[in-house]
Amino acid sequence: MFAAMRSDKMQALHLFSDEATGLEAIIAIHNTRLGPALGGCRYMPYTSTDVACADAMRLARGMSYKAALAGLDQGGGKAVIIRPPHVLDRSALFEAFGRCIESLRGGYITAMDSGTSSEDMDCIAQQTGHVTSTSQAGDPxxxxxxxxxxxxxxxxxxxxxxxxxxxxxxxxxxxxxxxxxxxxxxxxxxxxxxxxxxxxxxxxxxxxxxxxxxxxxxxxxxxxxxxxxxxxxxxxxxxxxxxxxxxxxxxxxxxxxxxxxxxxxxxxxxxxxxxxxxxxxxxxxxxxxxxxxxxxxxxxxxxxxxxxxxxxxxxxxxxxxxxxxxxxxxxxxxxxxxxx
Incomplete structure (x- = not known):
């Protein structure tokens, strides 16, 4: 994994787990030279943790490049949540993920992406302010x-x-x-x-x-x-x-x-x-x-x-x-x- 991180010049890779909700999440932070990392949160049924990590790192790198050429004071990051076969309480799962984001103290800001919605971002927003694409923020x-x-x-x-x-x-x-x-x-x-x-x-x-x-x-x-x-x-x-x-x-x-x-x-x-x-x-x-x-x-x-x-x-x-x-x-x- 460290070899893959070095290859993509990845700054950090965070793995989170919450037994109560079934949350298994990964946040990849590629580069924060320009500002805090920003990137969407994917919610997909990945076949393995390695596949999920590789996807998060690939997408985080792309976000760094995108932010740089868009002239934004943002770094590049990406989150992926491995969608479990059965979800008892989706709202609770995303609230748990919000607590994970909050633990990074502003180093990563999340947003809507494949498999997630503005309603999911609203749940995250109950636990952290480091989120956008909420219902209030509007459709991008x-x-x-x-x-x-x-x-x-x-x-x-x-x-x-x-x-x-x-x-x-x-x-x-x-x-x-x-x-x-x-x-x-x-x-x-x-x-x-x-x-x-x-x-x-x-x-x-x-x-x-x-x-x-x-x-x-x-x-x-x-x-x-x-x-x-x-x-x-x-x-x-x-x-x-x-x-x-x-x-x-x-x-x-x-x-x-x-x-x-x-x-x-x-x-x-x-x-x-x-x-x-x-x-x-x-x-x-x-x-x-x-x-x-x-x-x-x-x-x-x-x-x-x-x-x-x-x-x-x-x-x-x-x-x-x-x-x-x-x-x-x-x-x-x-x-x-x-x-x-």
């Missing part, structure tokens, strides 16, 4: 979607030489809270929208209400489009899927889109512009961080719109150096975090 999805919209506009400017999205054909994979909010924004901008989701009801809603065109989930990669926008699960950009892509750029909200770092080079070799996921989807982090600090929603939106400018800079440096945008973004984040 619209700000995440706004940042992705700005990133898509940046990619269209750089790759297609067009200001605005009128007539731009966008294949949107995933219609969750962020994906559907993004779909509404894209249609308002005049884009031609294609959508796919495992939930047929969400697809039908996008077709009926937004005039989108439905695409089968197993045909998303091979469908011709200007922009492929993954907004569902991570790891979708692997050698096999990249070989099928028929787009000019990839710009979407999903976390950890690349199956590995070689995938970024494969996209680059094919001439497909890639918007690094932790840069383009940072609107949610900006929302939870700045809301926690008491910043007004309108001022947060201004910061989120700056994601497009950051990507303009990354794309420009990428073209100048002949390196993938993923490499450029990593280098910029590491310079902020570690110096050099």
């Amino acid at each position: 999805s619209p700000h995440t979607a706004l940042g992705v919209l700005m990133g898509i506009k940046s990619a269209v400017r750089v790759k297609l030489g067009q200001e605005g999205l009128s007539g731009i054909r966008i294949m949107l994979q995933g219609l969750g809270n962020v994906g559907y909010a993004l779909a509404e924004m894209l249609v308002a901008e005049g884009a031609e929208l294609l959508v796919a989701d495992l939930d047929a009801g969400k697809v039908r809603l996008a077709v009926d209400d937004l005039g989108a065109q439905a695409v089968a989930t197993d045909a998303v990669f091979e469908t011709p489009c200007d922009i492929f926008s993954p907004c569902g699960l991570g790891g979708v950009l692997a050698p096999a899927s990249i070989a099928q892509l028929r787009c000019a750029a990839v710009a979407g909200a999903a976390n950890n889109q690349l199956s590995n770092q070689d995938a970024a080079d494969l996209l680059d070799a094919r001439g497909i512009l890639y918007a690094p996921d932790y840069v383009i989807n940072a609107g949610g982090l900006l929302h939870v961080s700045l809301t926690h600090q008491g910043v007004a929603s309108g001022d947060i939106a201004v910061r989120v719109r700056g994601i497009g400018t950051r990507l303009d800079e990354i794309f420009s440096q990428s073209l100048k150096e002949g390196r993938s945008p993923s490499y450029v973004a990593d280098h910029q984040a590491e310079t902020i975090l570690y110096g050099g």
Whole structure:
């Protein structure tokens, strides 16, 4: 475990257990050079503690990079709770987790993530103030979607030489809270929208209400489009899927889109512009961080719109150096975090 921590330059790894509620939780803190670590809390049925620890560390590292390039005074952290087969009292479990967070004395601030809700954050908030994404803090999805919209506009400017999205054909994979909010924004901008989701009801809603065109989930990669926008699960950009892509750029909200770092080079070799996921989807982090600090929603939106400018800079440096945008973004984040 220590070797894995050194490999990711992980600062700390905390394991918590509470017999009364069945809580088994891990908090990974990657880097606090810029400020206290902030990151979501996942609640999933991990197959082992080792798998849960690896997931927490991988995600915490990504949060450090995301916060650094978003210009936030935050470090990167992540919490995972191993979901037990049977939960007698979910509220009590999350209250117990709140006590775990409080024991870190402000070193880690948690937020909503996969498997958790604002109601869960409300339970945590009964035991600690180091939590955001509560019912009172509001849904971060619209700000995440706004940042992705700005990133898509940046990619269209750089790759297609067009200001605005009128007539731009966008294949949107995933219609969750962020994906559907993004779909509404894209249609308002005049884009031609294609959508796919495992939930047929969400697809039908996008077709009926937004005039989108439905695409089968197993045909998303091979469908011709200007922009492929993954907004569902991570790891979708692997050698096999990249070989099928028929787009000019990839710009979407999903976390950890690349199956590995070689995938970024494969996209680059094919001439497909890639918007690094932790840069383009940072609107949610900006929302939870700045809301926690008491910043007004309108001022947060201004910061989120700056994601497009950051990507303009990354794309420009990428073209100048002949390196993938993923490499450029990593280098910029590491310079902020570690110096050099």
